[in-house]
Amino acid sequence: MSRTLSVLLGTAIAVSAVTAAQAQELNLYSSRHYDTDERLYSDFTDITGIAINRIEGNADELLARMEAEGENSPADVFLTVDTSRLQRAADMGVLQPVDSDVLAERIPSNLRDDDNLWFGFSQRARIIFYDTEAVETPPQTYLDLADPAYEGMICIRSSTNTYNQTLLASIIENHGEEVARDWATGIVANMARDPQGGDTDQLRGLASGECSIAVSNTYYFARAIRTEVEGLGEAERETIGWVFPDQGGNGAHVNLSGGGVAAHAPNREAAVAFLEYLASEQAQVYFSSGNDEYPVVEGVPLAESVTALGEWEADDVDLAAVAENIPLAQQIFNEVGWE
Numbered sequence: 001m002s003r004t005l006s007v008l009l010g011t012a013i014a015v016s017a018v019t020a021a022q023a024q025e026l027n028l029y030s031s032r033h034y035d036t037d038e039r040l041y042s043d044f045t046d047i048t049g050i051a052i053n054r055i056e057g058n059a060d061e062l063l064a065r066m067e068a069e070g071e072n073s074p075a076d077v078f079l080t081v082d083t084s085r086l087q088r089a090a091d092m093g094v095l096q097p098v099d100s101d102v103l104a105e106r107i108p109s110n111l112r113d114d115d116n117l118w119f120g121f122s123q124r125a126r127i128i129f130y131d132t133e134a135v136e137t138p139p140q141t142y143l144d145l146a147d148p149a150y151e152g153m154i155c156i157r158s159s160t161n162t163y164n165q166t167l168l169a170s171i172i173e174n175h176g177e178e179v180a181r182d183w184a185t186g187i188v189a190n191m192a193r194d195p196q197g198g199d200t201d202q203l204r205g206l207a208s209g210e211c212s213i214a215v216s217n218t219y220y221f222a223r224a225i226r227t228e229v230e231g232l233g234e235a236e237r238e239t240i241g242w243v244f245p246d247q248g249g250n251g252a253h254v255n256l257s258g259g260g261v262a263a264h265a266p267n268r269e270a271a272v273a274f275l276e277y278l279a280s281e282q283a284q285v286y287f288s289s290g291n292d293e294y295p296v297v298e299g300v301p302l303a304e305s306v307t308a309l310g311e312w313e314a315d316d317v318d319l320a321a322v323a324e325n326i327p328l329a330q331q332i333f334n335e336v337g338w339e
């Protein structure tokens, strides 16, 4: 057993051995945008004695920085949200392969890169929310959203948003380019307003009556169940229903938060230990209890706010293949005038 693994398994002796042996550190380039992640990082430091220096920014800036820094980059780990960015990092050559039995065993193969350049650590579904008082027959599939029956009803954010890019890329993968183009055209025709704001704003649009249907990642709604979110209190949520799309078909579209080890990581061993920690029971539980996401490791218990959304089937399409459709998705968004 490697020392890092025995640390993860929690033997106090192994922990003190690492702590005494060297004061290690880890430089984490992260674009995860959740305050609650603080606990995730401090727990890792408590267990391993490895201090984390966080360099936060948006994913594109961090990737550009890693590329510019080249071999001198202090980056050890790159963490981000959405498969498209993980794949972009891999394509740019700023990640290195990680051969880890722990990661290979714990993370399902469709949620990690074939060449072990990146690994998904948590997942979220992108689903349909609706006003139960205004919509009698809610859409049951992503393709349904483009049905003219829902003209003028849908709130969905901008096409510059990676969540939508990956969703369209998955529709390309599952249904082909022509269906995907027609779908995007139909969504633009069905928009209640020009795209604006983040996913929470689409949900607020339901509460305010501006939209009857909204597309959002699950954790934004679950967060409003767990804690106070302005405009999405209990009274506002009472008339909001939701549909996990494509049940009985492809399953609901999932996007990942994940990461990989930087190509020139100065602290490579600590970087691998950190990724293995993110796949540990403790961290996996925290992705759900701290940020209302779904763990990637089988059998890890969900937070109450997440359980409240009910059971559902995920689309198990290969997300690395989906990520390759992103440039085409962007082209389609431009063609159909999805702002």
Ligand code: FE2
Pocket: 081, 217
């Ligand atoms: Fe988000």
